Amino acid sequence: MFEQQILPEKPSRPQPASRRVWLAAAVALPLMVTFGAYGVAEFGPREAVAVTPVTEALTPPELISRVATTPFWREEVIRSGDTLSALIVRLGIDDEAASAFIRSDASARPLYELRAGRVLRAQTTAEGKLLQLRYMAADSTQLQLLATSEDFVVKQAPAALTRETAFKAGTITSSLFGATDRVELPDEVTRQLIEIFEGEIDFHRKLKKGDRFGVVFETYTLDGQVIKTGRILAAEFVNGGRKLQAVWYESQPGEGAYFSLKGESLKKSFLQTPVEFSRISSGFATRFHPVLHTWKQHKGIDYAAPTGTRIRAASDGIVTHAAYSSTYGNVLEIKHQGVYSTLYAHLNRFAPGLKAGQRVRQGDIIGFVGTTGRSTGPHLHYEFKISGNQVDPTKLDLPRNQSLDVREFARFRPHAEQLNAQLNLLARVELARAD
Ligand SMILES: [Zn+2]
Structure with missing residues (x-):
C-alpha cells in the first residue's frame, strides 16, 4: 500500500471505516503520481539513476541441489534488538548445517549487521531445510546465502532497485518537524523541502500554525521495501496563506533546479x-x-x-x-x-x-x-x-536566479501542470483523511 512504501516496517493497523474510504482513494492514486513524475523524469533525473537488474544473475539454479517439491518463502521484518538466531527460528528454518555455516563462516558476517525495519527472506523445504536466504545488507547490496550440493555459499551483488514515487502531505500544528514526523516524511526529504523553499520562506521565524506542505518524491524499492529516498520532484508549501510551488526541472542532464509553475527559479x-x-x-x-x-x-x-x-x-x-x-x-x-x-x-x-x-x-x-x-x-x-x-x-x-527562457518554459509547462494537478488532488485526499 502506498503509505507503507515509505516506512514499511510499521505494521498496518486496522483502520476505522470512515478512513477506509479515503485509503481506497489513495490506493488508486499512486499510479497517476508515478505516471506524472516519470513524465518530468523523461528529461530529468531518470538518466542519473543507475538501476542495475542483476537479481537473475544471482540465482544460478544449478547451485540449489536440495530441490524441494514445495519450497516455502517466508519473510520477517527485523525488529530492534532482534538476533539472527531469533530470526532463524521465526523464519521456520530448522537446519543445523545452515545454522553452523552462518555461525562460523566469515562470508556470512554481513548477515549479523541487522537493521530494524529491513526484511530477511528465507526459502526452505517443507521440513525447514534452508534453500536460500536473502537480505539487503548495505544500501544497495543484496546478500544471498544459497545451499549447494556440498555446503552453502554467500553471494553479494548490487540490488535491482525499482524507482517509484511517493506522496506525503501534512499540516503544521506546533513545528515543522512535528508535522513531518506525524506523516512519516523521511528527514532527508524534509531537508530537501526546506532547501527548496528557504529562499521564499523564513523557516526560523515565519512558520505558522496551519501551514501545509505536500511532496512528491522518488523512492527506491526492493521487493516493495523502500531502501532509500531520492529527489523531490514536486512540492508545495502554504505559508501564512501564501501558496508556493516547486517543480524539479533539468535543462540538461545533471543540471537541474526547482522552478515555480511560472518557470521562475526558486533560488534567490x-x-x-x-x-x-x-x-x-x-x-x-x-x-x-x-x-x-x-x-x-x-x-x-x-x-x-x-x-x-x-x-x-x-x-x-x-x-x-x-x-x-x-x-x-x-x-x-x-x-x-x-x-x-x-x-x-x-x-x-x-x-x-x-x-x-x-x-x-x-x-x-x-x-x-x-x-x-x-x-x-x-x-x-x-x-x-x-x-x-x-x-x-x-x-x-x-x-532571484534566472527564470526559464521561452523555449525551456514550453517544455517545462505541460509536465509541471500535470504534476501540480496531481499534487493538488492528493493533497485534498490527504486533508480529508486527516479530518
Ligand atoms: Zn546581534
Whole structure:
C-alpha cells in the first residue's frame, strides 16, 4: 500500500471505516503520481539513476541441489534488538548445517549487521531445510546465502532497485518537524523541502500554525521495501496563506533546479537565513524566541540557536576577514557580487580550514553558532551590508536566479501542470483523511 512504501516496517493497523474510504482513494492514486513524475523524469533525473537488474544473475539454479517439491518463502521484518538466531527460528528454518555455516563462516558476517525495519527472506523445504536466504545488507547490496550440493555459499551483488514515487502531505500544528514526523516524511526529504523553499520562506521565524506542505518524491524499492529516498520532484508549501510551488526541472542532464509553475527559479541570490534550519535548531526556536534583538536595536539580526548549529554562506563570494575580536568574538565577513557583503559574529568556531581569501558558494558551511565575544548566549549575529553600510535584508527584494527562457518554459509547462494537478488532488485526499 502506498503509505507503507515509505516506512514499511510499521505494521498496518486496522483502520476505522470512515478512513477506509479515503485509503481506497489513495490506493488508486499512486499510479497517476508515478505516471506524472516519470513524465518530468523523461528529461530529468531518470538518466542519473543507475538501476542495475542483476537479481537473475544471482540465482544460478544449478547451485540449489536440495530441490524441494514445495519450497516455502517466508519473510520477517527485523525488529530492534532482534538476533539472527531469533530470526532463524521465526523464519521456520530448522537446519543445523545452515545454522553452523552462518555461525562460523566469515562470508556470512554481513548477515549479523541487522537493521530494524529491513526484511530477511528465507526459502526452505517443507521440513525447514534452508534453500536460500536473502537480505539487503548495505544500501544497495543484496546478500544471498544459497545451499549447494556440498555446503552453502554467500553471494553479494548490487540490488535491482525499482524507482517509484511517493506522496506525503501534512499540516503544521506546533513545528515543522512535528508535522513531518506525524506523516512519516523521511528527514532527508524534509531537508530537501526546506532547501527548496528557504529562499521564499523564513523557516526560523515565519512558520505558522496551519501551514501545509505536500511532496512528491522518488523512492527506491526492493521487493516493495523502500531502501532509500531520492529527489523531490514536486512540492508545495502554504505559508501564512501564501501558496508556493516547486517543480524539479533539468535543462540538461545533471543540471537541474526547482522552478515555480511560472518557470521562475526558486533560488534567490541570498539565503533568507544563514543559520541552518534543522531538527536541532528548530527545537531550540520553539522553546526560546529565535530572534534576540531586532534590526532597529543594533543593525543586525540575531538568531538564537544551540552552540554548534551550522552557519552557511548567504551567497557566493570571497571571505575577506576571519578572526577574533573582543566584541564580535569569532567573526567572518564575505564579499559578494557587486556591492553586497555579509558578516557573521559570535561563532563558536569557523569551518575547518576556512580563512580570508577563500572562495565560498551559497550554502557552504562557514562556521558554527557560539557565544564568543560580547554575547549573553549562543546565537548568530548577522549583518547584511550594501557598500559597507548595514541594511535590513528582510526589507529588501533580493534578486532571484534566472527564470526559464521561452523555449525551456514550453517544455517545462505541460509536465509541471500535470504534476501540480496531481499534487493538488492528493493533497485534498490527504486533508480529508486527516479530518
Ligand atoms: Zn546581534
